Amino acid sequence: DGGITQSPKYLFRKEGQNVTLSCEQNLNHDAMYWYRQDPGQGLRLIYYSQIVNDFQKGDIAEGYSVSREKKESFPLTVTSAQKNPTAFYLCASSSRGGESYEQYFGPGTRLTVT
Amino acid sequence: SQQGEEDPQALSIQEGENATMNCSYKTSINNLQWYRQNSGRGLVHLILIRSNEREKHSGRLRVTLDTSKKSSSLLITASRAADTASYFCATDRKGTDSWGKLQFGAGTQVVVTP
Numbered sequence: 001d002g003g004i005t006q007s008p009k010y011l012f013r014k015e016g017q018n019v020t021l022s023c024e025q026n027l028n029h030d031a032m033y034w035y036r037q038d039p040g041q042g043l044r045l046i047y048y049s050q051i052v053n054d055f056q057k058g059d060i061a062e063g064y065s066v067s068r069e070k071k072e073s074f075p076l077t078v079t080s081a082q083k084n085p086t087a088f089y090l091c092a093s094s095s096r097g098g099e100s101y102e103q104y105f106g107p108g109t110r111l112t113v114t
Numbered sequence: 115s116q117q118g119e120e121d122p123q124a125l126s127i128q129e130g131e132n133a134t135m136n137c138s139y140k141t142s143i144n145n146l147q148w149y150r151q152n153s154g155r156g157l158v159h160l161i162l163i164r165s166n167e168r169e170k171h172s173g174r175l176r177v178t179l180d181t182s183k184k185s186s187s188l189l190i191t192a193s194r195a196a197d198t199a200s201y202f203c204a205t206d207r208k209g210t211d212s213w214g215k216l217q218f219g220a221g222t223q224v225v226v227t228p
Contacts, residue, residue: 042221
């Protein structure tokens, strides 16, 4: 079954701790994205990557870091520098080239920091 | 800031009725996409309309695009309880340095009652 997996579904952390959210895809997509969603709001782009070993900051990158060592994987680290990390985090991927740039989303990770 | 703004914020209808929601955006686009999100889940791509297209259909969905007014509408005909979800428009802005980098609106929450 092709798709994107995110783990864990729910994550609880204490303030001051770094936490890493996992995102894996087996769609052979070149591009991957991390979004943050707050209640009643749309998605805001944190980081994106078009190709292995390369990534760019999105609109709200401060306090986050990523890596892209493999095509299939794009983990997101929420650092202690992120002022308000409690949110729903969504990972997505899309293919490179072609006519359609639709994005395929994972099920999300809900992070709660207390 | 968000590129797309959906209207209305929330919509409540009965099964069998049509649901219409609108999206306005600010800058020129390559394409506009609509996504659905069930509560607490990832987003699912519904339809993509390119800037040179005016109308597109997919099953019970009809999307229009008016680039002169910088607006789009999504019509769901003969709604079902399973259509209960939040609907987001997302734009792929012209002139951005990376394809596939979407800007999402805040969404329209649709509730369909039996």
